[in-house]
Amino acid sequence: MTKRERAYSRYTKDAAILLGKGIKLARKARKFTARDFAERVGISRITLQKIEKGDLKCGLGIVLEAAALAGVKLFDVDPARGNFAAHLESVNDKLALLPKSIRKRRQEVDDDF
Amino acid sequence: MTKRERAYSRYTKDAAILLGKGIKLARKARKFTARDFAERVGISRITLQKIEKGDLKCGLGIVLEAAALAGVKLFDVDPARGNFAAHLESVNDKLALLPKSIRKRRQEVDDDF
């Protein structure tokens, strides 16, 4: 194969753009140059550029790390103050109630098309 | 270099774990097998496994795509309705008020340590 050519939904595209712009906004509000901020995150300036543009092919970890250092809230949790303990516990509880493995359904009717 | 060896903050790690478990929870609640769901997202079953475990080295795009299909909200925006317009406008407005380029500061005092 010569190309990957992946298709992304509008939601995915917009979510990444919003996240990237949020990072850029927070970085500037805190008066960090792109170079300095990238260094803080542990990535190159070029990669930070991609992240701030909402490039979908960046790694999840470095994007989240940039968001955390910039102070962008994920799941409504402030990186500087909160943690995810409560959220995690809730999800774990709900997961425990569901079957370990799912049997295949013949029809797929669970989406809202 | 033989290894990458990146360091991530707890916030980043937990955010990814929460996101992954949220996807797994939503997938099971909708009775999709891992194989079927991965196919829907357009990724392999192995990659879905990594995403659901909160692997930070997965691509942002495929993780967001999985979250969108599962119905997991990263921000306050519901994937089903998915209107980022208002949020984007707000961020753009604020960005317009900040300087295009940031001058280096001698001291870094903007974080709350």
Added chain:
DNA sequence: TTAGATTGATCATTATAATGATCATAAGAC
């Protein structure tokens, strides 16, 4: 207005993420 610095962009190279194949385990349907 000028000078130095920041940003945006492109390209080749290198490191690494994504995949398919495969096996063991165990969970659900009967």
Added chain:
DNA sequence: GTCTTATGATCATTATAATGATCAATCTAA
């Protein structure tokens, strides 16, 4: 209990993300 199938995990291979170098344009501070 038995049988079928979903899941978790590992490994080698391939596709691709991350990087450094570099250049032009533009911005900020003086």
